[in-house]
Amino acid sequence: MVENASDKPLTLAEKVWRDHVVVRGEDNEGQRSPDLLYIDLHLIHEVTSPQAFEGLRLAGRQVRRPDLTIATEDHNTPTLEIHKPIADPVSRIQVDTLRANCEEFGIRLHSLGDANQGIVHVVGPQLGLTQPGMTVVCGDSHTSTHGAFGSLAMGIGTSEVEHVLATQTLSLKPFKTMAVTVNGTLRPGVSSKDIILAVIAKIGTGGGQGYVLEYRGTAIEQLSMEARMTICNMSIEAGARAGMVAPDETTFDYVKGRPHAPTGAEWDSAVEYWRSLRTDAGAEFDAEVVIDADQLEPFVTWGTNPGQGVSLSESVPAPTDFDDPVDRESAERALEYMDLQPGTPMKDIRVDTVFLGSCTNSRLEDLRSAAEILRGREKDPQVRMIVVPGSAQVRLEAEAEGLDQVFKDFGAEWRFAGCSMCLGMNPDQLAPGERCASTSNRNFEGRQGKGGRTHLVSPVVAAATAIRGTLSAPADVLLPEPTPA
Amino acid sequence: MEPFITHTGTGVPLRQSNVDTDQIIPAVFLKRITKTGFEDALFYAWRKNPDFVLNQEAYKNGTVLVAGPDFGTGSSREHAVWALRDYGFKVVISSRFADIFYSNAAKQGLLAAKVAQPDVELIWKELETDPTTEISVDLESRTVRCGTVDTTFDIDNYTRWRLMEGLDDISLTLRQDEAITAFEAHRPGLKPTTLPAKV
Numbered sequence A: 001m002v003e004n005a006s007d008k009p010l011t012l013a014e015k016v017w018r019d020h021v022v023v024r025g026e027d028n029e030g031q032r033s034p035d036l037l038y039i040d041l042h043l044i045h046e047v048t049s050p051q052a053f054e055g056l057r058l059a060g061r062q063v064r065r066p067d068l069t070i071a072t073e074d075h076n077t078p079t080l081e082i083h084k085p086i087a088d089p090v091s092r093i094q095v096d097t098l099r100a101n102c103e104e105f106g107i108r109l110h111s112l113g114d115a116n117q118g119i120v121h122v123v124g125p126q127l128g129l130t131q132p133g134m135t136v137v138c139g140d141s142h143t144s145t146h147g148a149f150g151s152l153a154m155g156i157g158t159s160e161v162e163h164v165l166a167t168q169t170l171s172l173k174p175f176k177t178m179a180v181t182v183n184g185t186l187r188p189g190v191s192s193k194d195i196i197l198a199v200i201a202k203i204g205t206g207g208g209q210g211y212v213l214e215y216r217g218t219a220i221e222q223l224s225m226e227a228r229m230t231i232c233n234m235s236i237e238a239g240a241r242a243g244m245v246a247p248d249e250t251t252f253d254y255v256k257g258r259p260h261a262p263t264g265a266e267w268d269s270a271v272e273y274w275r276s277l278r279t280d281a282g283a284e285f286d287a288e289v290v291i292d293a294d295q296l297e298p299f300v301t302w303g304t305n306p307g308q309g310v311s312l313s314e315s316v317p318a319p320t321d322f323d324d325p326v327d328r329e330s331a332e333r334a335l336e337y338m339d340l341q342p343g344t345p346m347k348d349i350r351v352d353t354v355f356l357g358s359c360t361n362s363r364l365e366d367l368r369s370a371a372e373i374l375r376g377r378e379k380d381p382q383v384r385m386i387v388v389p390g391s392a393q394v395r396l397e398a399e400a401e402g403l404d405q406v407f408k409d410f411g412a413e414w415r416f417a418g419c420s421m422c423l424g425m426n427p428d429q430l431a432p433g434e435r436c437a438s439t440s441n442r443n444f445e446g447r448q449g450k451g452g453r454t455h456l457v458s459p460v461v462a463a464a465t466a467i468r469g470t471l472s473a474p475a476d477v478l479l480p481e482p483t484p485a
Numbered sequence B: 001m002e003p004f005i006t007h008t009g010t011g012v013p014l015r016q017s018n019v020d021t022d023q024i025i026p027a028v029f030l031k032r033i034t035k036t037g038f039e040d041a042l043f044y045a046w047r048k049n050p051d052f053v054l055n056q057e058a059y060k061n062g063t064v065l066v067a068g069p070d071f072g073t074g075s076s077r078e079h080a081v082w083a084l085r086d087y088g089f090k091v092v093i094s095s096r097f098a099d100i101f102y103s104n105a106a107k108q109g110l111l112a113a114k115v116a117q118p119d120v121e122l123i124w125k126e127l128e129t130d131p132t133t134e135i136s137v138d139l140e141s142r143t144v145r146c147g148t149v150d151t152t153f154d155i156d157n158y159t160r161w162r163l164m165e166g167l168d169d170i171s172l173t174l175r176q177d178e179a180i181t182a183f184e185a186h187r188p189g190l191k192p193t194t195l196p197a198k199v
């Protein structure tokens, strides 16, 4: 794919790729060597960068483009008492190392306490640094989030971080393209998180391997930028290299006026270019998946990978429901780890903790939609609920709207920004055996704390679950009980 | 990265097949923030055994590791190569290497030389009979000499060229510096920059 023939219809991903090729790979006995691609934006955080900077130092190299690089502290940062030194020594060393490296190499850093500190994938879009048609990389698999703007955004490893720091380029092998077409309109109470969970359940956690997914169709067009980011964020959970949505008026409106958005005449020419970033009529995808949004219900996972999910109105499946022996065995293991019995209605499952946060669902719109459901209601007394805004800026905006008060009145804990309980690198962790409804993206064994059990849900399902104490749909708390006929 | 042309040193016979990356360096060491200083982590578990080859005075300062088949299987961790390099190894000899280990090694200038197993057995014997026997590895002629053993090793042309030129991934890309600079000259000016910060 990615041919140079100018008249060949191209997909969105191929166009962005084409516009960033510095050196084209050579054909070698039928195999194409990788293309060298230019990187427009490099995001950095404390966990995957230390050895990259050390590598530069050892080789006596500089950062080629500090002005295309930005760092934030997120994975290790505490969400309580952020003015105190970080208690865990490993976390503190990583954060201190990032600070020293950014200072040494002249990289802009948003530290704990700064208004633009927060999860790296929330900060980029919020500053207007993520724009359509860019190449964006970060040493973090959920970099796919930025694809919501119609940019090609990929997670990379530490040696690639060093490579990008030194050269502002990356050698990349060609990818395949998959269209994920979502037709129809979402019903009330159903959100973009349910779309992506349904997609992953359909194609499997390896179904996207080697592909860049392009989400399209009426349901995607109707989504806000925040909702599109949620979908692209989880592309990686389907094994995909990246996920993208073609930029449109919704995208332009979101970018416009942000600190690093183009202005004046530059804005106009930017929008003109951005409008060209659509898959051409007649362009061919290597694969296609179709989902009907009208049919979707709130979705929830029962197992230990994001592909093990069902509609909330369904029951825990039995291993014998799976034809494939590998799926059957992994279902068996997952049910044991999750301590679930086949046939249990999902809505009967009691949780101990509700986590609203992570780069999947911690933006203002996510907090608003959850608060809308909680407002004036009472939390189930046995449930603890933690709300962690994606960035300090989101926290401030939420407070300006009084959302913090809604959460506090409800009985939830209102925290400072970061990755928090999404991966439990800081003190926010599940206790062994604890069960959590989480708006994050990974339900792997022990992800949120050793022995913790995770059910992935949307923000509104998280809110409804916190009210009832069992996994619940928004409709379960909003509608009056049906009167018996 | 230092170019590798030829190396003469002492050999360490590691009579073990399937030396996986967890044996080379256990996962606990992945929490470190440095890229060097992993010498203490190399073969961490095995080194607790006083009989382990590296704990024997005669082999302590070896620079050529001679191992059984399927060396470096397991995870993709680059730390495995760092640990070998930091300990002082310049060459690892084995009849078969795991793919990822093999390419990681080339990136750090560590020569992974594929020598046929019967010859590996002969080298082991030489080194075990007299640990002071010199072993020399010549990348130019693709040969290994150790006592009475004089044999060749396999290495693909690209990896050999890279090692002889001393090129890591970044140096390779920096050879395209002109193309990168030319690309930058034509990048649209309206693309965002992080500096100066606008907040």
Ligand code: SF4
Residues within 6 Å of the ligand: A074, A075, A119, A120, A121, A140, A142, A358, A359, A360, A418, A419, A422, A423, A440, A441
């Ligand atoms: S919120 Fe979770 S998934 Fe997102 S960047 Fe942080 S740790 Fe990774």
